[in-house]
Amino acid sequence: MKIPVLRLKNILLTSIQVDLTDEDAxxxxxxxxxxxxINDADGVIIDITALDVVDSFLARVLNETAVMAKIxxxxxxxxxxxxxxALTLVEMGRELIGVSTAINLDHGMEKLQALISKRxxxx
Amino acid sequence: MEAKKIEIKNSRDVVTARKxxxxxxxxxxxxxxxxxxxxxxxxxxxxxxxQYAGTGLxxxxxxxxxxxxxxxxxxxxxxxxxxxxxxALEQGYSSGGGMGAGLPGAKRLVQEFGIDSVPGNxxxxxxxxxxxx
Ligand SMILES: Nc1ncnc2c1ncn2[C@@H]1O[C@H](COP(=O)(O)OP(=O)(O)OP(=O)(O)O)[C@@H](O)[C@H]1O
Ligand SMILES: [Mg+2]
Numbered sequence: 700m701k702i703p704v705l706r707l708k709n710i711l712l713t714s715i716q717v718d719l720t721d722e723d724a725x726x727x728x729x730x731x732x733x734x735x736x737i738n739d740a741d742g743v744i745i746d747i748t749a750l751d752v753v754d755s756f757l758a759r760v761l762n763e764t765a766v767m768a769k770i771x772x773x774x775x776x777x778x779x780x781x782x783x784x785a786l787t788l789v790e791m792g793r794e795l796i797g798v799s800t801a802i803n804l805d806h807g808m809e810k811l812q813a814l815i816s817k818r819x820x821x822x
Numbered sequence: 823m824e825a826k827k828i829e830i831k832n833s834r835d836v837v838t839a840r841k842x843x844x845x846x847x848x849x850x851x852x853x854x855x856x857x858x859x860x861x862x863x864x865x866x867x868x869x870x871x872x873q874y875a876g877t878g879l880x881x882x883x884x885x886x887x888x889x890x891x892x893x894x895x896x897x898x899x900x901x902x903x904x905x906x907x908x909x910a911l912e913q914g915y916s917s918g919g920g921m922g923a924g925l926p927g928a929k930r931l932v933q934e935f936g937i938d939s940v941p942g943n944x945x946x947x948x949x950x951x952x953x954x955x
Binding site: 718719720721722751752753754755756758759781783784786787790791792794795 | 832834836837840844854859861920926928
């Protein structure tokens with residue numbers, strides 16, 4: 700199960716369209732981080748509009764991916780989380796959502812650009 | 823009384839089990855938030871089976887009656903068991919390098935939650951229920 704990673708200027712764009720097994724999720728993480736490095740990307744957007752379940756494992760993988768992307772020099776935003784998924788994650792434990800989120804891809808792009816400029820302005 | 827049984831052997835079965843749970847919740851008339859809660863809780867419990875016991879069984883049963891819609895899900899395995907159940911239910915406790923969010927999280931998503939565990943037999947039972955309107 701390969702999830703395509705698209706490059707748009709300095710940004711990488713991915714969209715998870717299928718229900719991932721744990722192995723799929725870990726492979727995705729690896730592929731995305733490799734792509735960040737190879738493309739010297741400034742940011743990544745992971746769109747999860749199509750996901751109707753995000754459990755603690757996938758939440759952890761997504762959070763860790765964002766942290767590792769940051770270490771590699773790229774900001775990360777998760778876009779399109781379904782309201783029911785957000786609700787469920789918050790009910791399970793607020794700390795499960797540890798990454799910047801945006802309601803849709805459009806807003807995700809704006810948020811990511813803002814994070815990137817903030818970093819470039821670097822305090 | 824409809825019952826679905828899913829053998830749990832790997833992470834593919836985790837996906838199958840949670841899909842089945844969502845489907846039954848949808849068919850019985852649970853709202854989308856409840857469908858997601860049940861699917862997520864089943865995902866947590868069946869993953870624990872794969873991680874800590876290797877294999878197990880997930881049984882999802884429609885126990886609705888004239889007053890309420892009700893799904894009882896039992897996830898069982900013949901693994902090492904959970905020696906300290908209180909501890910396992912603590913937010914953040916993990917023996918496996920996880921977030922320790924699975925059991926306490928699943929518990930918060932459903933109306934009833936129970937663990938019976940001895941070495942060689944662990945059963946976690948969760949119940950999703952809503953009054954019929
Ligand atoms: N079926 C099981 N058999 C044996 N031990 C279990 C079982 N399920 C859970 N446990 C024990 O309970 C602990 C807590 O489980 P829980 O699902 O809450 O967290 P986790 O699996 O460690 O991490 P996470 O689910 O957040 O990835 C586990 O670390 C494990 O020690
Ligand atoms: Mg777990």
